[in-house]
Amino acid sequence: LAKTTQPISMDSYEGQEVNITCSHNNIATNDYITWYQQFPSQGPRFIIQGYKTKVTNEVASLFIPADRKSSTLSLPRVSLSDTAVYYCLVGVRSSASKIIFGSGTRLSIRP
């Protein structure tokens, strides 16, 4: 299983763009990269998933370089409600592999 490494915590201010980078040096050819968001006392919530290059949805963008050994979650114009823990996961879709959460990044947004 590919292991992920993320910063333990990050701080930013409302209205800023926040970029959280995840390292996954031993990512396998078939692995996808997925990000989840978790608020206190709630289950994690899916944010975005990608395989290569760039993926964008209504809440975030995911940038994946050609070597796929890292990925960056970009949150545009954050608000106080984006304060949460963000998890980067690497794994294969529809296989017998396991969805294992890494340590996560605790993002704090200030007014």
Place this chain on the structure above:
Amino acid sequence: DTEVTQTPKHLVMGMTNKKSLKCEQHMGHRAMYWYKQKAKKPPELMFVYSYEKLSINESVPSRFSPECPNSSLLNLHLHALQPEDSALYLCASSQELDEKLFFGSGTQLSVL
């Protein structure tokens, strides 16, 4: 309906009690999961069911016993737990194994 419903939301039990956690989804998902999460730690995978069959057991102690009565329900039976088992227990489901996970809000368990 895009929800995973877990009951109860809170549970306090003694070390000699037997209790069950329940999880329900009506999204037609064929994979269901139990995770355990301690405070300020990431969720830890416990069990995975695929098409109602146990697919993965992450070497969980036998005092935790999962059950999947049908494709919409997942139970976790608890017996003779230890205080260190106190945690948030999260249920999740996905369309197929290892696809996008949908989580419930969890059951906050305290073992006295």
